[in-house]
Structures are given as C-alpha cells and as structure tokens.
Amino acid sequence: MKAALWNRDRRKADALLERAREHCVAELPAHLEKCPVHALGTYPNNNWERLHAKSFKEQGLDFVSGRAEAQVRERTKPRFRVPGAWREENLEGKAVLRSIIADGRWARFRQSYLRTRRDHSRAAFQERIERAVAEGRIRPLAVGNGALLRQAVPLSA
Numbered sequence: 486m487k488a489a490l491w492n493r494d495r496r497k498a499d500a501l502l503e504r505a506r507e508h509c510v511a512e513l514p515a516h517l518e519k520c521p522v523h524a525l526g527t528y529p530n531n532n533w534e535r536l537h538a539k540s541f542k543e544q545g546l547d548f549v550s551g552r553a554e555a556q557v558r559e560r561t562k563p564r565f566r567v568p569g570a571w572r573e574e575n576l577e578g579k580a581v582l583r584s585i586i587a588d589g590r591w592a593r594f595r596q597s598y599l600r601t602r603r604d605h606s607r608a609a610f611q612e613r614i615e616r617a618v619a620e621g622r623i624r625p626l627a628v629g630n631g632a633l634l635r636q637a638v639p640l641s642a
C-alpha cells in the first residue's frame with residue numbers, strides 16, 4: 486500500500502483495498518469505532534490530490550508523511566480541540582508535552598523539570614538576597630561550614 490501511495494498508483498491502491506476488504510469482519514470488536522480496513526481507504530480517498538510525497542522528495546521539498554500526520558493527530562487531538570489551543574504561541578510547547586506523554590516519559594520529564602525549576606528558583610532567590618545585602622537592605626549571617634546564610638532582616642526597621 487505504501488508503495489502504491491508513494492507512486493500515486495491509484496489502480497494498485499484500490500486493488501489492495503479491495504483485497505483487504507475480503508478480511509472485514511461482520512461485527513466490529515467493541516474497542517473499535519470503525520472498520521480499520523475502511524478507515525485505511527478513507528485517507529487516500531480524502532487526500533489523493535495532496536499525496537505527492539515522491540515528487541516532493543525528488544524536488545528536495547519538505548513534506549509530512551501520512552503516518553507522521555496520523556501520529557501527530559492522534560497524540561494532539563485531546564488537547565488541541567479546546568478553545569485557544571491553536572494560538573501559535575501555545576502549539577510547540579503543547580506538541581512536545583503530548584509526545585512526552587504518548588511516549589510514556591511523563592513521570593521522568595516531570596521530575597527532571599521540577600528539579601530544574603527548583604534549582605533555578607534557588608539560584609534566583611540567592612541572587613536576590615545577595616543583591617539586597619550588596620545594597621545594604623539586609624545583613625548577612627555567617628553559619629556553619631563556611632557557608633553564608635542570608636537572612637532577610639531589614640536594617641532600618
């Protein structure tokens with residue numbers, strides 16, 4: 486089928502679909518919304534005039550395969566079918582998160598993200614404290630093992 490679509494051989498694609506239809510079952514399993522064989526025929530039928538991957542490749546043009554398109558659609562559909570989801574500034578971040586979730590890497594990503602944010606927050610906090618000390622707004626306190634613990638004690642209270 487892939488070769489038939491790649492070469493835009495409609496006759497071969499239709500013949501393959503016809504052969505596949507012989508394997509359709511009379512009653513769909515409960516977890517399927519529609520017959521996979523018929524769904525397989527829908528995509529080329531609806532998109533035939535846009536299926537030019539081979540020619541795009543020959544011309545060195547960028548293109549997205551139907552398979553990649555389907556993956557993106559499947560992974561993003563639940564989150565992108567809400568108001569505001571298609572604002573350009575929201576797209577890339579959401580797409581990345583959806584693929585992380587779909588790959589089963591969410592827990593690891595979340596842990597790593599939180600660690601990074603925590604480190605960033607600590608560094609930003611330390612910076613603010615040091616600036617306040619440098620500007621004489623608070624005084625530093627010396628504590629064990631040589632580290633300086635900055636304490637927010639207003640000098641002019």
Ligand SMILES: [Zn+2]
Nearest residue numbers: 509520522523
């Ligand atoms: Zn069928």
